Amino acid sequence: MKLLVYGAGVLGSLLSARLHEAGHDVSLLARGERLAALRRHGVRLAEGDSPAVRRVPVPVVEHPVGGYDLIAVLVRTHQVDAVLESLAGLEGDVLFLLNWAAGAEPLGAVIGHERVLLGFPTAAGTMDGDVVRYRATNLMTRLFPMPIGEPGGRTTPRLERTVRAFRTAGISAKAEPQMDAWLKTHAAFEVPLGQAVNAAGGPVALADDPDAVRGMIRLMRQNLAAMPTPPVPRGFVALQTLPEGLLVAVLRRFLRSSTAAHSGLDGASPAAAAELERMAEQMRAYARGR
Structure with missing residues (x-):
């Protein structure tokens, strides 16, 4: 090739x-x-x-x-x-x-x-x-x-x-x-996560603010509910069905992990902010057309 x-x-x-x-x-x-x-x-x-x-x-x-x-x-x-x-x-x-x-x-x-x-x-x-x-x-x-x-x-x-x-x-x-549904599911999770991390000043700072994590989870749930298809992978259904308190604990642990530290969630950049905004625009567009 x-x-x-x-x-x-x-x-x-x-x-x-x-x-x-x-x-x-x-x-x-x-x-x-x-x-x-x-x-x-x-x-x-x-x-x-x-x-x-x-x-x-x-x-x-x-x-x-x-x-x-x-x-x-x-x-x-x-x-x-x-x-x-x-x-x-x-x-x-x-x-x-x-x-x-x-x-x-x-x-x-x-x-x-x-x-x-x-x-x-x-x-x-x-x-x-x-x-x-x-x-x-x-x-x-x-x-x-x-x-x-x-x-x-x-x-x-x-x-x-x-x-x-x-x-x-x-x-x-x-x-x-189901690649299109996979990408929409990822965006439904990634945009609230990235925006919340940037607003807090980093993943650890976000983990230290349980109210902000709770607000982030609610935005993720709204995004998933607006999707035209069920989430893919199916494991993301857990974001819609598990108790909010349990999700807060799990995501706070993730935000403090080495995985989060090496995933690029370590602060805002103009390019990252522009990307998140474009993804948010795309999600708003399919929510309007649902």
Whole structure:
């Protein structure tokens, strides 16, 4: 497969490096200072807090050119519109691996409905200068594989081929027949969580304010109730059915955990705030249309 990874942040860099090491014909699209750093040193990876850094010479491009079998888009939600314009004239299927609660329709309207695949990257990491630090267990765990699906829920040869490509690169992935519902469920949880963490000044500060956690849970429940379909995965039904007091205790424990500390919930940034607002807009839109 000839692949293009569109977006050279933590996840785009990590996935492109893994695909390159597995022997795939992959290029990484980057801009500005990140492009210059990648041209000098390639993708630089380190596992956890290890001082050992390895260099992966992934080919980098500034603009998408030619035809691809698959373009994997890893950008923030509010950046998608600009990306769509640059993809409209290219060939190849497009896998959107990002926060997206608006469904496939607005994506397909620009680049062609037959090209769209939906997914979400469940790996996590941080950028330390130009070094991507990640946890191998998060990348390869079978407990939380990266879901990828067709907008209509079918199992197609291209979906199977895409999942297989990631698996051969050591990236845990699976076909998800309800990918749109999965993304809406994630947004219903993620937006109140991110906004509450940012308002409190960090996950630990939020954990120390049980009233704020309680308000966050109520917003999550409102979002889930507004969804046009039941939550996916089904485990999120617990947010609607478990006693509020129990959920407050569970989420306060999570907010103090190392998982929360390494998940990016450590403060607001302009980009993160813009993404949360765009996701909130998408949820308000489907709630109005219900």
